Amino acid sequence: MVLLDCETTGGKATVDRITEIALIVITDGIITERWEQLINPGISIPPWISKLTGISNSMLAGKPSFETIADELIDKLQGKVLVAHNARFDYGFLKNEFKRVGIEYTTKPLCSVKLSRRLNPQFKRHGLDAIIERLSIPMSARHRAMGDTEAILHLFQHFSQTCEPEEIEAICKSLRANSSLPSHLPSGEIQKLPCRPGVYRFYSENGQLLYVGKSISIRDRVLNHFSSDHSNAKDLKxxxxxxxxxxTETPTDFGAQLLENTEIKTLMPAYNRRQTKTRKLYQLEKTTDTSGYAQLQIVLADTSDVSEITQRFGLFRSKKKAESTLRYLAEANQLCHRLSGLEKKASGACFAHQIRRCKGACVHxxxxxxxxxxxEMSLSSIKNLMWPWASAILVTEPAAPKHDKNTASDSATTHYHLIDQWIYLGRVEDESTMHDRLNATPTNTSHFDLDAYLILIRFLLNPELIKQHQLQITPLTHQLGERG
Structure with missing residues (x-):
């Protein structure tokens, strides 16, 4: 893609002209070129524009015209996605400038203002000044083409660090392209969908639940399922x-991910596979033999005892995955294959020692x-995280901004999530519900769930995501006292 910004003599693309262009070319996620050029517009710059941009008539007196740089510029733009902040403005000026010199330039630009609204709907303002302030972007040349283009680059880098790649891809596709709706789906079913975070559900004619998904922009993600290329067989079916x-709308992506995970496991949709209920989880357990040497073995995880899970290492959905991880760690760190449980010998040197891939712990x-x-050092990369709070916590997910006319009642309400020992106990409405959830017996739904654990550690241990989603974490010790 090409991140681009133009400075102009005014706001009308059919009358005013470009005075400066800057672009940053991104290829496979890598910056491959930076290019900027002052341009003689052939007309005078109004004083208030010069005051805003710092570009004066005298600065442009000896600069090339647009016609002079047109061929070079079109080569840089062709075959790439044009990205601009308020893309309609920049694209309109480019198209008109090219038209004046006999070049037809058409594309489907990606507007980073619209992308920001979709990816960060919790914020009211998405202009470049607001984004620069929100992300603390260092700026030395605001309202100059390269300075503003660099700000767009910072925004994309922020998205890549805080949003899931498939979310970004789905929204970009939706903003740039039309989708082909399924023949049996009324168009009104799409029109009612909000561009807000939440969970969506697909149903067949007989009421069968086909699929449950989540997104930070429900409408964009749904449309991506029905893109004309049908990138996978599941979407086609x-x-x-x-x-x-x-x-169901949620205030933020945090609630959407938790709700999606809960509904997939309780409702069992026909075409969900990734997060279907895992019957067994496996871990690595470390003990010591009679000589004091550490031994490793693969064991079933006890999902009813979180303290035991956090004392062991790794969480694997299959025994095969646990075995392959154990073998990798042993070979990468020259651990004894017998003590690691990879060889079933009762004593003596392991085969890895015989070929000098074990340092000899098996024979002392x-x-x-x-x-x-x-x-211990080898296992550090798969060590499970201890619960960092002294009690259960209440996570407050603030209501969606009232300015958003697409906001439904559910996302306009603050949500409260009860969590204890990495177990998601669900949403609570009041103190009575909170006490009931905390005092529930293990035979209820309070078992350890790997997918919920991964969601919780991603959000609750990441200060940037906490800030972005405006989550508030409240330990409940002072409210509940000691729990039995």
Whole structure:
């Protein structure tokens, strides 16, 4: 893509002219070129424009005309996605300037203002000044083409760090292209969808739940399912069956991810596979033998005892995945294959030692103290996180801004999420509900869930995501006292 900004003599593309262009070319996520050029517009710059941009008539007196740089510029733009902040403005000026010199330039630009609204709907303002302030972008040349283009680059870098790639892709596709709706789906089913975070559900004619998904922009993500290329067989099959769409808005992506995970596991939609209920989880357990050497073995995780889960290492959806991870760690760190459980010998040197891929802990050539330290270091990358709070916590997910006319009642309400020991206990409405959830027995829904755990650590241990989603974490010790 090409991130681009123009400075002009005024606001009418058919009358005014470009005075400066800057662009940053991004290829496969890498910056491959920066280019900027002052341009003699052939007309006078109004004083108030000069005061705003710092570009004067004298600065442009000896600069090339647009016609002079047109061929070079069109080569840089062709075959790339044009990205601009308020793209309609920049694209309109480019198209008219090219037209004046006999070049036809047409594209489907991507507007970073619209992208920001979709990806960060919790914020009211999405102009470049607001974004610069919100992201603390260092600016030395505001209202100059390259300075503003660099600000757009910072915005995209922020998105890549805080949003999921598939969310960005879905919204970009929706903003740039038309979708082909399924033949049995009334167009009104799409029109009712908000460009807000939440969960959506696809149903067939007989009421069967086909699919549950989540997005930070429900309408964009749904339209992406029905793009004309049908990038996967699942979307094609759903398109043939779907007749109705239902949805639930949430204030932010945090609530959307938790709700999606809960509904997939409780409602079991026909075409969801990624987060279907996992019956068994496997972990690596570390013990010591009679000589004091660390031993590893693969065990079933006890999902009813979170303290035991956090004392072990890794969480794997299959025994095969656990075995492959254990083998990788052993080979990468020259751990003993017998002590690691990869060989079933009761004693003696492991085969890895015989080929010099084990330092000899199996025959006591390496001290237990040194070997155990290496084992601990090897396992550090898959160590499960201890619960960092002294009690259960209440996470407040603030209501969507009232200015958004697409906001439904559910997202206009603050949501409260109860979490304890990495177990998501659900949304609560009042103190009585909160006490009931906390005192529920383990036979209820308060078992450890891997997908919920991954969502919680992603959001609650990331200060940038907490700030972005305006989440508030309240430990409940002072309200509940000691729990039995």
């Amino acid at each position: 759903i398109s043939q069956l779907i007749t109705h769409i239902d949805y 050539k390496e001290s237990a103290e040194h070997y155990n330290l290496r084992v």
